[in-house]
Amino acid sequence: MNRGVATVEARIADAADGWRLDRALADALPTLSRERIKALISTGNVTGPDGLIRDPKKKAPGGALFTLNVPEPEPAHNEAQDIALNVVFEDEHLIVIDKQAGLVVHPAAGNFDGTLVNALLHHCQGSLSGIGGVARPGIVHRIDKDTSGLMVAAKTDRAHVGLARQFKDHSIDRRYKAIVSGRPKLSAGSVDAPLARSPQNRKKIAVQPGGKRAVTHWTLVKPLYEAALVECRLETGRTHQVRVHMASIGHPLLGDPVYGRTKKEHREVLETMGFRRQALHAARLGFIHPISSNALAFDSEIPADMQELMTNLIV
Structure with missing residues (x-):
């Protein structure tokens, strides 16, 4: 099945003039990681004032407008698992969890299941944002495995964008x-x-x-x-x-x-x-x-x- 593509525009901040392009675009688009933007540039999905760009190290001109073609999130391969969660708040846009110590937030080497993401996939029945590049993870921020306490996850892309902006602005x-x-x-x-x-x-x-x-x-x-x-x-x-x-x-x-x-x-x-x-x-x-x-x-x-x-x- 062909994946759809979303078109996103980003204007480089004046303060980012002269930065590497991947860094400057990551600063302008907090919902996309720098690694994701680097991959988009390298695969010919970013155009600027001078046309198509394939070099993430290119110097970014302040104030310039860039267009990114962002493929739809890939299907998540994480398994939904019935893991007990302490839900503090939840609506159709986001969920706040009081995480227990010992629970890994996101699947990674050595912890491919039994994570908060697996638990959220089960609890939210697939309704988690996919703006980070893989469908349905919803993760806006993380806390360490052995740290307990409060975390928020996004259930919609609009909520993910808004929360990511607040984390970037350090207003949380x-x-x-x-x-x-x-x-x-x-x-x-x-x-x-x-x-x-x-x-x-x-x-x-x-x-x-x-x-x-x-x-x-x-x-x-x-x-x-x-x-x-x-x-x-x-x-x-x-x-x-x-x-x-x-x-x-x-x-x-x-x-x-x-x-x-x-x-x-x-x-x-x-x-x-x-x-x-x-x-x-x-x-x-x-x-x-x-x-x-x-x-x-x-x-x-x-x-x-x-x-x-x-x-x-x-x-």
């Missing part, structure tokens, strides 16, 4: 509760440090000059035994942002197997509890409904395992 209210090692000396602070893949280990994120700007505002909520409960408000939303930023100021998350180093004071508590994840919970999610324009905000209580950990660390 995202707040995390984290149990960190050590007691911060201040009651609040901010970390403004760029993040990128670590050159030593590509599976890790590190503070890197020239990386993407990342800003985390943290507040001390409760002192604990050689530890503390903090709230982290994200001004940006980069991969592993809270984990890397808090570790960078000497307060890694308890239980973090990648960015933390367990103190002897905490090792017995964690081992006795069997607590084997980073102590991180997406506790608040606020955004403007992309269709109704209503302001929505959702809060999630700290889960039982983190509550128990705090109880065991009471001063």
Whole structure:
């Protein structure tokens, strides 16, 4: 069966003048990933003021208008699976989930099923947006497998576009509760440090000059035994942002197997509890409904395992 093609126009921002074309178009079209745009350019699906373009590295002229021919989403090969979900809010456009720790968001190597996408395909009966290039995933943002808490997924392409724009503009209210090692000396602070893949280990994120700007505002909520409960408000939303930023100021998350180093004071508590994840919970999610324009905000209580950990660390 032949797939249909949608025509999309994008104007390069003046601030993006001189950028690589794939980067500039990804900036103008937040619902399409840079990799997807790179593929569209390479396959002859992008035209500009000078005609057809096949080089993603071409310099983008600020203010120029480009036309992209975007094939309809490919059928998803993900299996719908009846996995229990804690649905916080749902309408015909979007769904807000309180994700349990241990649930992978999107199928990938090593986790081809049993994911949030598989669960959403079953729950929404196929009604999920496909604007990302593959039909029905609906995923606008992600949180780590071992992080619990609030996520939103799009059920329609219009909702996906509106939500993606808010994430790009950093207007989403995202707040995390984290149990960190050590007691911060201040009651609040901010970390403004760029993040990128670590050159030593590509599976890790590190503070890197020239990386993407990342800003985390943290507040001390409760002192604990050689530890503390903090709230982290994200001004940006980069991969592993809270984990890397808090570790960078000497307060890694308890239980973090990648960015933390367990103190002897905490090792017995964690081992006795069997607590084997980073102590991180997406506790608040606020955004403007992309269709109704209503302001929505959702809060999630700290889960039982983190509550128990705090109880065991009471001063």
